[in-house]
Amino acid sequence: MNGKKYSIGQLAKESGCKVETVHYYEKIGLMPEPPRTEGGHRVYALPHVKRLTFIRRSRELGFKIEQIKDLLKFIDEPNHYCGEVRAMAMQQASAVQEKINDLQRLHSALNDMVIQCKDSNNSIDNCPIVDSLFTKKVA
The missing domain is CATH 1.10.1660.10 (Multidrug-efflux Transporter Regulator; Chain: A; Domain 2)
Incomplete structure (x- = not known):
């Protein structure tokens, strides 16, 4: 070596x-x-x-991990092409975009809950955020 x-x-x-x-x-x-x-x-x-x-x-x-194993196979084994890696990268980019969309929905839902809470001095029994967590589906 x-x-x-x-x-x-x-x-x-x-x-x-x-x-x-x-x-x-x-x-x-x-x-x-x-x-x-x-x-x-x-x-x-x-x-x-x-x-x-x-x-x-x-x-x-x-x-x-399994995807990385596949990527490493492309490197370690003969007869693989860049297009195979490109396809995996495109699939990963799509998965990331789905996560971004989910996070944007969560962000919007949380902001809606915060907007409903106009008075920070309400008792917990009258807290719109707590109420919405009991009654509404988030995102």
């Missing part, structure tokens, strides 16, 4: 993850088992940093 070598702590820091996350990703097969020193310490290299960064960025974009 040529080039810079990383301990698990250095790998985690370099990629913006926690050591526990690295262990978890190794356990579930997202990260390959690294070579070990004679003393049993893991030794990582730049490809590990790149892969872990890829996984972290994919998680930040909301991809689920």
Whole structure:
């Protein structure tokens, strides 16, 4: 293994993850088992940093673990094309938009509830927000 070598702590820091996350990703097969020193310490290299960064960025974009496994298969196995990744990105963008729409509905519902509460000095028995939580479907 040529080039810079990383301990698990250095790998985690370099990629913006926690050591526990690295262990978890190794356990579930997202990260390959690294070579070990004679003393049993893991030794990582730049490809590990790149892969872990890829996984972290994919998680930040909301991809689920199974989707990331599929994305990594596209990279690791021959005969895959950018269009396959594009399709997954389009699907993820659609899922994110659905979440945004849901959050906008929740925001609107909460604002409507706040608008109904004109007098902050009402007793809890006369609180329109509490009443609406008992009687109305939110979003």
